[in-house]
Amino acid sequence: MCGIVGYIGNQQAAPILLDGLSKLEYRGYDSAGIAVYNGEKIDMIKSKGRLKVLSELTHDGETLPGTLGIGHTRWATHGSPSDINAHPHFNKDESIVVVHNGIIENYLKLKKKLEKHGYEFVSETDTEVIAHLLDYYYNGNPLQAVTKIMHRMEGSYALGIVFQDHPDELYAVRKDSPLIVGHTKGGNIIASDVPAVLKYTRDVFFIENEEIVRMTDSTMEFFNVDEEPIEKESVRIEWDVNAAEKGGYEHFMLKEMYEQPKAITDTFSPRIKDGKIVIDELNMTDEEIKAINKIMIVACGSAYHAGVTSKYVFEGLSRIPVEVDVASEFRYRNPILEEGTLVVVISQSGETADTLAALRESKARGAKVLGIVNVVGSSIAREADNVMYTWAGPEIAVATTKAYSAQLISLYLLAMKFAYVKGEIDDTVLSDMLEDLKSLPAQVEMLLNNKQKIQRFANRYLAARDIFFIGRGIDYAISMEGSLKLKEISYIHSEAYAAGELKHGTISLVEEGTLVASVLTQKELYKKMISNMVEVRTRGAFVMAVTMEGNTEVERAADYVIYIPETNKYFTNSLAIIPLQLFGYYVSVGRGCDVDKPRNLAKSVTVE
Numbered sequence: 001m002c003g004i005v006g007y008i009g010n011q012q013a014a015p016i017l018l019d020g021l022s023k024l025e026y027r028g029y030d031s032a033g034i035a036v037y038n039g040e041k042i043d044m045i046k047s048k049g050r051l052k053v054l055s056e057l058t059h060d061g062e063t064l065p066g067t068l069g070i071g072h073t074r075w076a077t078h079g080s081p082s083d084i085n086a087h088p089h090f091n092k093d094e095s096i097v098v099v100h101n102g103i104i105e106n107y108l109k110l111k112k113k114l115e116k117h118g119y120e121f122v123s124e125t126d127t128e129v130i131a132h133l134l135d136y137y138y139n140g141n142p143l144q145a146v147t148k149i150m151h152r153m154e155g156s157y158a159l160g161i162v163f164q165d166h167p168d169e170l171y172a173v174r175k176d177s178p179l180i181v182g183h184t185k186g187g188n189i190i191a192s193d194v195p196a197v198l199k200y201t202r203d204v205f206f207i208e209n210e211e212i213v214r215m216t217d218s219t220m221e222f223f224n225v226d227e228e229p230i231e232k233e234s235v236r237i238e239w240d241v242n243a244a245e246k247g248g249y250e251h252f253m254l255k256e257m258y259e260q261p262k263a264i265t266d267t268f269s270p271r272i273k274d275g276k277i278v279i280d281e282l283n284m285t286d287e288e289i290k291a292i293n294k295i296m297i298v299a300c301g302s303a304y305h306a307g308v309t310s311k312y313v314f315e316g317l318s319r320i321p322v323e324v325d326v327a328s329e330f331r332y333r334n335p336i337l338e339e340g341t342l343v344v345v346i347s348q349s350g351e352t353a354d355t356l357a358a359l360r361e362s363k364a365r366g367a368k369v370l371g372i373v374n375v376v377g378s379s380i381a382r383e384a385d386n387v388m389y390t391w392a393g394p395e396i397a398v399a400t401t402k403a404y405s406a407q408l409i410s411l412y413l414l415a416m417k418f419a420y421v422k423g424e425i426d427d428t429v430l431s432d433m434l435e436d437l438k439s440l441p442a443q444v445e446m447l448l449n450n451k452q453k454i455q456r457f458a459n460r461y462l463a464a465r466d467i468f469f470i471g472r473g474i475d476y477a478i479s480m481e482g483s484l485k486l487k488e489i490s491y492i493h494s495e496a497y498a499a500g501e502l503k504h505g506t507i508s509l510v511e512e513g514t515l516v517a518s519v520l521t522q523k524e525l526y527k528k529m530i531s532n533m534v535e536v537r538t539r540g541a542f543v544m545a546v547t548m549e550g551n552t553e554v555e556r557a558a559d560y561v562i563y564i565p566e567t568n569k570y571f572t573n574s575l576a577i578i579p580l581q582l583f584g585y586y587v588s589v590g591r592g593c594d595v596d597k598p599r600n601l602a603k604s605v606t607v608e
Contacts, residue, residue: 002072002073002074002075002101003021003072003073004071004072004099004158004159004160004179004190004191004192005017005020005021005024005070005071005160005190005191005192006069006070006071006172006190006191007067007068007069007070007184007187007189008067008068008168008170008187008216008217009186009187009188009217010067010186010217011186011187012061012066012067013036013061013064013067013068014036014058014061014062014064014065014066014069015061016189017034017036017069017071018058018060018071020071020196020197021034021051021071021072021196023195023196023198023199024073024191024192024193024195024196025051025073025596025597029051029073029074029075030049031047031048031073031074031081031082031083031086032046032047032049032050032053032054032071032072032073032074032086033047033054033071033072033074033086033088034054034064034070034072034088035069035070035071035088035097035099035162036064036066036068036069037066037067037068037069037162037167039065039066039167041094041164042090042095042097042162042164043064043066044088044090044094045057045058045063045064046072046086046087047083047086048081051073067187067217068162068168068170070088070160070161070162072086072087072088072099072100072101072160074086074087077103077126078107078125078126078127079123079124079125080124084124085123085125087099087100087125087127089125089127089128089130089131090131091131091132092119092120092132093135094164095135095163095164095165096134096135096138096162096163096164097131097161098131098134098159098161099127100126100127100157100159101156101157101177101178101179101192102155102156102175102177103126103156103157104126104129104130104153104154104157105155106153107126110153111129114129114133117136119132126155130153130157130159133149133152133153134146134161137149138163140165142165142166142169142171142214143171143214143223146173146212147212147223147225147226150175150212151225153175155176156176156177156353157175157177158174158175158177158179158207159171159172159174160172168216169214169215170188170190170214170215170216171212171214171215172207172212172213172215173211173213174207174208174210175210176209176353176356177192177351178193178349178351178378178379180193180194180197180204181205181207181213181215181220182201182203182204183203183220184201185200186217187218188215188216188217188218188220189201190213193349194237194375194394198237202236202237202238203234203235204234204235205220205233206235206377206378206382207222211224211225211230212224235376235377237376250589251585251596252596253397253399253489253585253596256395256396256397256401257402257448257578257581257582257585259393259402260402260405260441260444261440261444261448262441263390263391263393263402263403263405263406264406264409264441264574265441266392266393266406267390267391267392267406267409267410268413268437271413272434272437272438275427275430275434276420277413277416277417277430277434279388279414279417281386281387281388282370282386282387282388283386286421289417289418290421290422291340292341292342293321293338293340293341294320294321294322294323294341294342295320295321295322295323295341295343296325296335296337296341296342296343296344297310297311297324297343297344297345297346298325298326298344298345298355298358298359298362299324299326299327299345299346299347299352299355300327300328300352300354301400301484302348302404302407302481302484303346303347303348303352303400303404304324304326304327304346305404305477305480305484306346306404306407306408306481307324307344307346308324308477309411309474310322310411310412310415311323311324312474312477312570313411313412313415314418317416317418317419317425318415319419319424320418325358327354327355327357328354330354330361331354331357331358331361335361335365337362337366337367341367342367342369342370343358343359343368344371345358345359345362345369345370345372345380346371346372346373346407346411347371347374347378348373348374348392348395348400348403348404349374350371350374350375350378350379350380351375351379351380352380355380356383359383360383363383369383369384369385370384370386370387370388371383371384371386371387372388372389372390372407372410373387373388373390374390374391374392374395374403374406376389388410388414390403390406390407390409390410391406392405392406396596397595397596398488398489398597399485399595399598401485404481404577405574405577408573409440409574412437412570412571415570416433432568433570433571436571437568437571439565439567440567440571440574440575443564443565443567444574444578447564447565447575447578448578448582451582451586453562454579454582454583457544457560457583458585458586458587459586459590461515462590464492464587465492465493466492466493466494466495466509466514467492467493467494467514467515468483468494468506468509468514468515468517469496469497469516469517469518469519469580470496470497470499470516470518470532470533471496471498471499471518471519471520471529472498472499472500472520472529473522474521474522474569474572474573475499475519475520475521475522475529475572476498478519478521478573478577478580479497479517480496481573481577481580482496482519482577482580482583483496484496485581485585486580486583486584486587488598489584489588489595489598490587490588490591490593492587492591499518499528499529499532500528502532502535502536507535507539510536510539510541511539511540513540513541513542514540514541514542515541515542515544516536516537516541516542516543517544517545517546517580517583518533518543518544518545518558519545519547519580520546520547520554521546521547521548521564521569521572522569523551526553526554530553530554533554533557534557537557537558537559542560543558543559543560544558544560544561545560545561546561546562546564546576546580547564548563548564548565548566548572549563549564549565550566551563564576564578
């Protein structure tokens with residue numbers, strides 16, 4: 001959510017800022033701006049809309065000369081999207097400029113204090129308070145001013161700050177909002193996320209909470225909130241630079257869908273050794289696993305849907321009771337974390353604010369926390385007691401596909417590992433399941449190669465107003481994710497319902513021509529699901545079914561059927577979700593929507 005880039009060095013800053021911000025567009029934004037010190041003063045240009053507007057206004061950065069600057073893409077929280085509310089923000093005499101990700105929760109109190117001292121505000125943002133607060137405390141020592149505002153601000157923030165009086169320094173600050181810094185050839189750079197810096201450096205420092213960075217074109221110093229120097233070690237980023245580019249695909253989302261076979265393989269293959277599941281980084285002994293008597297899964301969005309799927313897998317295989325919570329609700333329901341409870345938090349970015357807060361709440365209550373994340377060195381990866389990486393590589397499109405698929409694989413592996421250690425499955429069952437797991441990449445690829453059929457069907461529903469997804473058990477979890485994929489990128493109202501709940505109100509919404517997507521991959525539930533399909537079809541619905549090969553009985557209750565290959569009943573989500581991803585994608589493309597950057601959404605939700 002939002003993006004920050006800053007640069008100081010011997011190159012022109014503006015083109016680097018614009019390039020870095022373009023790599024952060026996936027995070028979601030509605031306005032953008034950059035500020036550059038030109039040798040005499042700080043020049044700033046910002047505008048509502050996409051980054052290309054800013055590039056045109058600055059002629060790709062040429063009209064803002066200078067080798068020190070900061071840039072920002074804003075996702076509106078305080079104040080509507082506008083040129084004035086866009087970042088960066090100045091102090092009163094335009095000698096201090098700030099970019100900010102996060103939310104200052106006590107900004108109104110601070111604003112009233114500053115107004116009493118004669119400060120005037122031109123925007124509606126909480127960020128402008130930071131610029132004026134820096135001005136209020138600044139006495140010629142930037143580091144001292146920064147630490148003073150840190151003691152007074154409540155909330156979350158990642159900051160990039162330039163002081164005109166110190167034109168050879170760039171400051172960066174972090175509290176509960178991600179920030180990285182790195183050495184580049186001839187300079188130093190700051191950014192919200194790795195893709196912005198891959199072109200310039202592979203070695204980065206992950207800034208921890210309440211840490212400050214002071215950098216020049218050749219040096220980098222780290223301090224805590226008490227202005228005491230601290231030592232940090234860099235982390236080598238191994239991502240392929242091309243992974244953050246479209247590579248000839250029309251959209252990142254389509255590219256990432258086609259990367260799912262590799263993401264699945266990369267996630268499971270290093271963890272299967274001599275017919276056993278070995279998760280080295282998990283760092284849990286068999287005794288610790290046997291001591292687990294309850295699992296609580298906490299996540300947001302698609303990661304939550306992966307968690308819902310895994311509830312059925314964990315309970316079915318390992319017989320461990322599982323609760324699944326939306327992270328934004330977890331902290332506020334006073335959860336009961338008994339001894340022997342393992343909390344599993346899932347996040348692609350490892351920076352999701354609500355999930356990170358749930359992690360901290362769980363640890364504060366004495367629970368052991370396992371993080372499943374895609375980004376090495378992220379906050380959740382660092383703060384969880386144990387971590388399991390998904391190895392999906394960088395995911396740029398806001399609507400997740402390959403990271404979700406990799407999360408499923410990680411959860412399958414964990415469930416099988418726990419079940420085996422607890423003696424709930426034997427070598428034969430484990431071997432059979434591993435063989436089915438190894439078949440998934442080829443099966444996913446086969447389904448992806450059938451995209452033309454899905455595209456033709458999707459074109460029939462470009463004008464749809466409402467679409468419903470139904471399923472039972474694991475199929476309900478698949479329906480939830482399929483519905484989310486459609487609504488978030490096509491802007492069509494879509495809902496997922498447990499099929500058995502249709503008669504409790506939902507069926508009243510079904511009318512002539514309504515599309516109902518029915519998922520039925522669990523053989524023991526086929527007959528129940530077919531009955532539900534008949535119910536909606538007799539009320540005028542057009543029924544699309546996603547089911548296993550061989551289940552031809554479904555054709556008497558459906559108008560359109562998509563068959564997926566046979567696999568273990570616990571793995572069906574990994575296959576059934578593929579046609580639903582493709583359906584959502586092609587509906588969105590057909591409607592002319594911005595597939596990779598849907599309106600009002602952000603890739604990494606780093607504020608509550």
